[in-house]
Amino acid sequence: MNWIAIWVTFKLAxxxxxxxxxxxxxxxxxxxxxxxxxKFLVESVVALPLVLPPTVLxxxxxxxxxxxxxxxxxxxxLVGHPLPFTFxxxxxASVLYSLPFAVQxxxxxxxxxxxxxxxxxxxxxxxxxxxxxxxxxxxATAGVVTGFVLSFAHTLGEFxxxxxVGGNIEGExxxxxxxxxxxxxxxxxxxxxxxxxxxxxxxxxxxxxxYAVNRKVWAVWSQK
Amino acid sequence: xxxxxxxTFPGRLTVEAAFRLPLDPPSxxxxxxxxxxxxxxxxxxxAGLEWPERGTIRFGEATWLDCAxxxxxxxxxxxxxxxxxxxxxxxxYSVAGNIAFGLSDVPPRERSRRVAEVIALLHLQGLEQVKPxxxxxxxxxxxxxxxxxxxxxxxxxxxxxLSALDVxxxxxxxxxxxxxxxxxxxxxxxxxHDWEDALALGDRMVVVHEGRVVQEGTPQDVFNRPRDADVAxxxxxxxxxxxxxxxxxxGLLMVEAAGLRLQAVxxxxxxxxxxxxxxxxxxxxxxxxxxxxxxRNRLAGVVREVLPRGALVQVxxxxxxxxxxxxxxxxxxxLHLMPGAAVAAVVKAGAVHLIPRREExxx
Numbered sequence: 001m002n003w004i005a006i007w008v009t010f011k012l013a014x015x016x017x018x019x020x021x022x023x024x025x026x027x028x029x030x031x032x033x034x035x036x037x038x039k040f041l042v043e044s045v046v047a048l049p050l051v052l053p054p055t056v057l058x059x060x061x062x063x064x065x066x067x068x069x070x071x072x073x074x075x076x077x078l079v080g081h082p083l084p085f086t087f088x089x090x091x092x093a094s095v096l097y098s099l100p101f102a103v104q105x106x107x108x109x110x111x112x113x114x115x116x117x118x119x120x121x122x123x124x125x126x127x128x129x130x131x132x133x134x135x136x137x138x139x140a141t142a143g144v145v146t147g148f149v150l151s152f153a154h155t156l157g158e159f160x161x162x163x164x165v166g167g168n169i170e171g172e173x174x175x176x177x178x179x180x181x182x183x184x185x186x187x188x189x190x191x192x193x194x195x196x197x198x199x200x201x202x203x204x205x206x207x208x209x210x211y212a213v214n215r216k217v218w219a220v221w222s223q224k
Numbered sequence: 225x226x227x228x229x230x231x232t233f234p235g236r237l238t239v240e241a242a243f244r245l246p247l248d249p250p251s252x253x254x255x256x257x258x259x260x261x262x263x264x265x266x267x268x269x270x271a272g273l274e275w276p277e278r279g280t281i282r283f284g285e286a287t288w289l290d291c292a293x294x295x296x297x298x299x300x301x302x303x304x305x306x307x308x309x310x311x312x313x314x315x316x317y318s319v320a321g322n323i324a325f326g327l328s329d330v331p332p333r334e335r336s337r338r339v340a341e342v343i344a345l346l347h348l349q350g351l352e353q354v355k356p357x358x359x360x361x362x363x364x365x366x367x368x369x370x371x372x373x374x375x376x377x378x379x380x381x382x383x384x385x386l387s388a389l390d391v392x393x394x395x396x397x398x399x400x401x402x403x404x405x406x407x408x409x410x411x412x413x414x415x416x417h418d419w420e421d422a423l424a425l426g427d428r429m430v431v432v433h434e435g436r437v438v439q440e441g442t443p444q445d446v447f448n449r450p451r452d453a454d455v456a457x458x459x460x461x462x463x464x465x466x467x468x469x470x471x472x473x474x475g476l477l478m479v480e481a482a483g484l485r486l487q488a489v490x491x492x493x494x495x496x497x498x499x500x501x502x503x504x505x506x507x508x509x510x511x512x513x514x515x516x517x518x519x520r521n522r523l524a525g526v527v528r529e530v531l532p533r534g535a536l537v538q539v540x541x542x543x544x545x546x547x548x549x550x551x552x553x554x555x556x557x558x559l560h561l562m563p564g565a566a567v568a569a570v571v572k573a574g575a576v577h578l579i580p581r582r583e584e585x586x587x
Contacts, residue, residue, distance in 0.1 A: 008481040116312040119273050120368075122299040124308035124326025124375060134325070 001194050004171050005179040011154040012087070012175065016094040020151045021144070023095070028106030029132065047100045058164025059094045064206075065165075078083035090166040097161045101198040105150060109143020110136060120155065141188050145213045153206040156199065225379070225411065229269050229279035229289070239435040241266045245428075247284060250411040254421075254426035254443060258458055263415045264309075267381050270413065271306045272299030283379065300377075305372030305410075308386040311364045313356035313371075319343075320352040323371045342370040345404075362393045363423040369437075373408070379406075380412040386421055398424050400578055406582055419447065419460055423499050423579040431455055444499065448546065453533065463502045465545040466581060469494050476520075476573060482545040487520040488576035497581040506575035507549035509539060509559060512566040520573040523547070527565045530556060537561075541569050 001219055016096065031043055049057055065083040066072045077081045083089040113136055121131040159177040166173030168182070183192035225245040233237040239262035243542035245253045255263040268274040268330075270281060275296060281289040290299045299306075314322050326334045343349060346366040356364060365385065372380065385401060386394050402424045405412055414425055422429055422443045429446050433437040438458075439451045447464040467481025469492045470552070479486045481500050488500060512524060525543035527543055539549045539554050546571050551561075559567065 044451070052458075114312065116308045116310065117297070117314060119271075120308065120312040120371075121314070121325065122273070123271055123304055124325055124371065125300045125303075126328070127300060130328070135314060135316070 001191070001198060002174075002176075002179045005174050005176050005195075006198070007157055008087070008173070009175040009177075010173065012090060012094055013152045015091055016155045017102070017148050017152040019091070019095050020098060021148055024099070024102035024106050024147060024151075025137075025144070028103045028110055029136075031103065031107045032110035046103050049097050052098050054158065054160025054188045055164055058093060058096060058161040061096060061161070062165050065089055065092060084165060085167040085169065085173060087166075087172050090162060093161050093165040094155045094158065097158060098154045101150040101154045102147040105147035106140070109140035109146075112143075113139045142213050146210050149206055149210045149213075153203055156203060156206075191198055225284070226280070226412065227266075227270065228284045229276040229281060230265070231269055231274055231276040233265075235260065237435040239265045240431075241432065241437055243430045243437060245411055245413065247411050250409045252405050252412045252414060252425055254419065254429040255413060255415045255432055256422050256429055256446075256459070257432035258417055260430045263432045264383055266432065267306075267383050267415050268399045268477070269415065270379075271304055271381050272297065272302050273306075284432070293465055302379055303377055304377075304379045305375065305377035307368045307372050307383060308382045311368035311390055313364060313367055315356055317412040318353045318355055319348060319359070319367050322356065322367055322422070323374050325371065326375050338374050342374045344537045345430075346370045348490055355586060359391045360393075361363070362397050365397060367391065367403075373410075377410065377436040380408075380410050382412065382414045384415055384417070386416070386418065386535070394400065401425065402580060402582065415452055419462065420579055421576075423464065423501070424580075425476075427582070431458060447501075448548070456533075457539075460503065462504070463545070463547040465500045465502075467500050469496045469498060477537055477578065479576070479578065484523060484544050486567060486571075486576055487573040488578050490578045492578055499581050501573060501577040501579060502571055504538065504548045504550040506571060507541075507547055508570040509551055509561065510568045510570055511559060512568055514568055517570060518572075519570045521569075521571040521576065523569045523571070525567060525569055527561055527563055527567055529563060530561055541567060543569055 027046070030037065031046070061103055063069060064071060065075065067082045069075055072083055083092065118131060118136065121135050122128070126134070157177060159181070162173065162175050162178055168174050168178055176195055180192045180195050183195065225247055228240060228242040230240045231399060236267040243253070245251065246319065255266060257263045265274060269276050276289065276291060278291050279289065282288070283377040287295055288302055289295065314325060315445070317325060323339050323342060324335055330338065343352065346369060348363070348366055348370060351363065354369065359367065361585055365388070389397055393402060398421060405425060414421065417423055426443045429441060429443040430437055431446060433454055439446055439455045444464045444466065447459055447462040450459055467476050467479045467486070470480045472492060472494050475488055475489060477488045477492050479488055479498060479500050486500050492498065509520070523543040525541040525547070527539060528542050528546065529540040530537060533550065535553070536550050537553055539551055539561055541547045541555070549569060561567065
């Protein structure tokens with residue numbers, strides 16, 4: 001098995017999931033609580049990676065972060081090398097690609113929180129930010145864990161976006177799914193099978209964790 | 225406190241409310257109306273949870289809301305104790321955690337003192353570490369009240385404080401809440417659609433119907449003299465007579481009210497101040513004189529007014545206190561009921577409801 005590819009993949013998935021918690025929680029809060037009438041426009045953009053072919057998404061990201069775009073030029077000036085075909089570039093792409101897998105569970109967990117409970121906290125003089133951390137997050141734990149795990153698992157298996165944005169650089173952007181593809185191209189079926197089985201086992205365990213967390217008997221807020 | 229606001233929800237009725245609440249001495253104002261009349265909306269505007277599109281809210285010297293200048297004090301800074309209908313306890317916190325939730329700006333020692341204070345006040349000792357889901361309805365209500373009181377609010381806003389309770393609990397909790405509001409001396413606004421709540425808790429009462437204030441006065445006045453047929457329908461036509469229990473035996477209570485002696489069925493002790501309430505349809509009118517009857521209360525009186533109310537007729541009878549009876553048109557003809565006629569009003573002891581009355585009333 002290609003342990004370097006496995007290391008890159010896990011590093012990518014963990015960082016992506018962590019960044020998505022940071023970006024996704026405020027975004028999901030806005031999606032869940034805003035009364036803005038054009039909110040659905042933003043919701044649709046967030047959900048876009050669910051239906052867009054990864055190659056299309058990858059293509060646009062590649063163009064957006066490439067040396068011909070303002071963002072790409074700004075980044076290249078800042079750190080000295082362009083963003084495409086680096087681990088950082090791959091990270092940016094993964095965050096965008098897995099955005100709905102974090103934001104949607106977060107937002108639906110926030111939707112479940114009784115608004116009157118939140119209002120009760122406000123009338124007790126507790127600021128919106130404190131109410132968010134002390135009340136809403138503890139009541140939405142299961143959804144937050146689900147969003148984290150799903151975006152992690154989704155990043156583990158991405159292929160099209162990685163190929164478009166990351167290329168295939170050993171130790172930098174070659175992930176497990178690219179490695180399996182390479183093994184098959186080289187007719188090394190035994191190697192591909194081992195790595196594939198490993199990825200299958202990991203994905204299955206991760207989903208087991210999600211469903212376990214979402215079983216009400218185990219959720220922290222419904223102990224009786 | 226001066227309130228004058230208007231709030232519209234798209235596709236629903238506009239709620240307009242204007243009233244005053246005297247702050248010194250503190251009094252309890254009842255917002256009374258059927259469900260959907262807009263009384264909860266008014267309360268939420270006062271709490272800072274809804275934003276009216278027109279109007280002002282002033283509390284003492286402070287302006288909470290002035291739509292003309294765009295001033296709007298957020299809910300966090302109004303210094304209120306707000307309790308919603310379903311209590312909205314925090315499920316992830318214990319009873320003590322719920323009560324201490326709004327006290328994070330208070331030093332730890334003072335915080336635990338305040339928590340202990342309201343726990344004692346509302347008899348929640350022993351439940352400090354229990355989660356809200358494990359509490360009974362009455363206990364949840366007390367925790368919600370304790371949580372609101374722990375911050376020493378300047379104004380207490382209670383939305384249907386008793387409606388989530390089952391009937392046997394409700395009577396007991398109502399009496400406790402009445403005593404608590406009396407002892408606390410915090411200006412309070414209580415939303416309810418229950419006339420017993422209004423009489424037991426309120427100093428003043430504002431009747432809201434289809435988003436408008438239709439009558440204002442003491443609860444006793446409003447129940448005795450509804451301004452028009454609409455208000456009468458909302459409050460139920462009641463005769464409400466202040467009195468005092470003078471004797472109690474075998475579940476039968478003797479109440480002295482405005483020179484009359486009434487017998488009532490219920491629980492209470494001699495010396496207790498009460499309102500004796502009689503529904504208009506429970507009063508039977510008979511010719512004056514007449515013989516013995518199984519009904520315990522037979523009150524001689526004079527007809528003051530005869531008011532047609534659709535198929536029925538409301539007859540106002542002066543027996544010392546003024547009673548309001550509702551009878552059919554044919555009864556009016558048979559008994560020759562007209563102003564000045566002498567009649568007897570007959571009421572069974574079981575039809576006299578007693579509501580605890582607050583001793584000192586600052587209206």
